[in-house]
Amino acid sequence: MPRFFFNITDGISVPDHAGRELADWHEAQHMAIHLAGRVIADNAQRMKLGEDWTMEVTNEAGLVLFRLDFHVSGSAAILGSHGTAEDPA
Numbered sequence: 001m002p003r004f005f006f007n008i009t010d011g012i013s014v015p016d017h018a019g020r021e022l023a024d025w026h027e028a029q030h031m032a033i034h035l036a037g038r039v040i041a042d043n044a045q046r047m048k049l050g051e052d053w054t055m056e057v058t059n060e061a062g063l064v065l066f067r068l069d070f071h072v073s074g075s076a077a078i079l080g081s082h083g084t085a086e087d088p089a
Contacts, residue, residue, distance in 0.1 A: 003060050004028040006035055010053035025065050026058075032057050036068050049074045 022028050036055055038078050040043040040047070052071040 004031070004065070005058045005060075007056045007058065008039065008053060009056070018032055019060075025059075028057050029066060032066070032068055036070070040070070047072050072085070 001021040001023060003019040003021050004025070005016040007016050011073070020028075020031060022031060028034040032055055039053075039055075049072055054070070055068045057066050058064050058066075
């Protein structure tokens, strides 16, 4: 079975040196979404407006097969005139 690597970048690079053996890129996509959900859940208290991170899924040759992009952005409802978060309630 082919091996896929799930590399995260959030200002610093966190390479996946071990990877996972999966049947194909479709299964790797499902795994990437699952892993991204765990990262979000584990870091929910620390994520702030304006933060972003990516997960690139590569094959054994190092070719990027697909990428998941995440960005925490506020809307006008919570951003004040200075572009900082305010309490809308």
